[in-house]
Structure formats: structure tokens, C-alpha cells
Amino acid sequence: MSPISIIAQGLSKDFNRSSVFKDISFSLSSPASLSITGRNGAGKSTLSKILAGLLSSTRGTIAYLIQGKQMGIEEFKHHIGFVSPYLNLYDEFTALENLQILSSIRTAARQNDERIKELLMLVGLWNRRDDVVGTYSSGMKQRLKYAFALLHNPAVLILDEPTSNLDTEGIDVITQIIQEQKKANILIIATNDKEEAHWCEQQIQIGVVQ
């Protein structure tokens, strides 16, 4: 994968008249990893959504570059995988259908069934692939979110509360995914957990400046 960079400068986010965070700046160039920490309500999830292109920042800029060439977020989005407690898949579809449908929307091509099978086996859901997601436990849904996030081999993986709802076996799988991602790509983790924060080389702490 070509070198990928994310350069954030002066990121600030306000909701109504309240400031969530101010002046967040960092620079990442693959391979790199960054943990975003802070107290509850500091804006970790908000920052992770902004980096994934799901929210706009109030002030500041984010530059997404591949081999030095800057891209818009709509184009760069296809290189981002995102996992979050706020992300949901479609309860009325099975795990297999979710991945096939979302893959066909993203790539406009026939879905890669081998890749889907590989990911469902990795996250331990292959035997439940034909069950509708509405019947899944919260831990199983979290595992499926990882399969969805990794479907297109993203160069940037953004994880908000990465081990949320996962059992020991699930955490082991996620640890494996994270180690693979860190080798050549960019990993960003938003977390309260000190152990998860130490999975990354760089760390930023955010909070409202009084």
C-alpha cells in the first residue's frame, strides 16, 4: 500500500454554543498509530467521526494524502475502515447479506465472496452467517462491525472503543487485527482504556480547555 498520511491542524468542534474540543493537531504517516484519550464527554468519539469524514469540524483542517497527493474525504473514505458503538448494520439482513450488500454499494462490483468468508471466519461468525443480525448479541454485532470495516482492506482503521462488548476470544481477534494494521497502515483508537491506549505509538489527550 502506498504511503498514507493524515495531517490534522487546529481541529475544533462546537455543538450549539458549547465547545467539545479545541485546537487538535497531529500528523500521521503510515505505518503509524494514534490513540485518542480523554474523560467521558471530552469528544473522543466526535473526533474519530470527524477523522472518518462522518462529521464536519467547526474549525481546522484535515489533509488526507496518498503518496503526497492530497485527496478529498469523499475519495479518501474508501481507504477508511471505521468501528464504533454508534455504527449499526442492518438487523433485517443476515451477516452475509450485510457484507455483500454494503460491499456492492461501496465498490459497485460483484462482491468478493472469498474475502467475506475470510473475514467472517476471522471474527468467528462464519457459522452464524445466515442468521439475521437482529438475533445477534452485542458482542457478535461488534465482531461483524470489524468484518465490515476490513472488507475493503482499508489503509486507515479508526476504532472507537475497540473492545466494547467483546469477550476474551473477541479481544484476542481484535488484538491480532490491530497488530496487522499497525505494520504497514494507519491505526487510530479512541478509548478510555489505558491498556488499549498503549497499543498505539502516539497518544493525544483531548478535553475542553477552560
Add this chain to the structure above:
Amino acid sequence: MKFIASTLAVVSKDVRSELRTRYAMNALLMFVVTSVATILFALREDEVSTDVLSGMFWVVIFFTAMSGLSRIFVSEEERGTTMTLQLVASPSVVYFGKLIFNCGLTLALSSAVTILYVAVFPAFVIKSMAIFLLTIFLGSLGFAAAATIIAAIIAKANTKGTLYPVLSFPILIPLLMTVMKSTARALDGEMFTAALSEFQILASYVMIMIAGSYLLFDYVWKE
């Protein structure tokens, strides 16, 4: 080509989802049946003019559309899948995918109302089929075009149910007035050329709504 394929994939997703959950279809069907039945009981044996019949026809379609067309975005917000869709598709793919779905839904709704009206109202005789069919087609597209962007706007609001018809009505007035006039012409058996001005208005309405919605959708879709 990729844009078209992705858009059709969004349409396919929504069709499959609707067939599984029946979020919109059940509500729409029940509304159509109860509305037509209510009108039938109210009118009984009374003879009404084509203008009144035409107005009642589109009133049923309008209120049925208000009860169902917003689901296309509201259901994504309620289920928390908006973010998922934002990750896999560009705003324009989402917009056109949802628009095409709503167009199909509105055309199906209009067809169902037409069949019911023809069946239960002896005075509802379509003497000019060409005018009627084109009116239904353009009217349905116009409804879908307006309803889709308004649904996207209100999807994040707290009072979605109230806000949707309140925002929709002023925007749909020109469309409603035109389709009612054109439908009356069809019921009166007028020449096709007599309705040309209405068709021009409807075609312009559809184009303006879709173009304006496409330009605005980016700002509506992304927070």
C-alpha cells in the same frame, strides 16, 4: 458506470429491506384503503364533479405519501444505519438511490389508488388515458422528488411526524394544483394538447426539485 451501479445497489438494498420489514408498504396500503373507504361512505350515492373527484384522488395520494415516503431516511436514523451508509456511499449515490426507490413507491401507490377509485367510484372514468397516465407519472416523480429531500431534512429532527407534512405541503402546493387540474381534464376526456401547459409545469417542477435537491443534499446528509 460505478455511480450508476452503486446507486442501483442502494435501490436494491432498500427494496430488499422493505420486502423484509414492510416498514412503508403496510402503512401505505392501510392508509389508502381506509381513506378511500371513508370517502366512499361519505359520498354514498352522491354524484360529484370531475374536479372534486380529481381533488379527492390526489388528497388520498398526498396524505398516503406523507405517511410513508419519509421512512426512506427516518428508518436509517432510527436504526442507526445512517453512518454505515455514509461510509460506503457518496451523498449523490445515496440521494439518487433513495429517490429512485421513492419514485417506485409513489408510482405503485398511485397505481393502487387508481385501481381502487376506478373500482369503487362509478363516476371515476378515465376518458383520456394518455393525459391520465402522464399525469400520474409526472405527479408521482414530483411527489417523490420533493418527499425525498424533505425526508432527509427531517430525519434528524425530534418531531419528524409533525414536521414532515408541515414542510412538504407548501412545497407540494404547485404540484398538487397542477395534477388536480390535469386529472380533471383526463376525467373530462379532453384532448392531449389541452393538458400541455400542465405537463410543462410538472416536468419543470420535477427537474427543479431534483436539481435543487442534488445540490443541497450534501449539506443535509452530512452533519
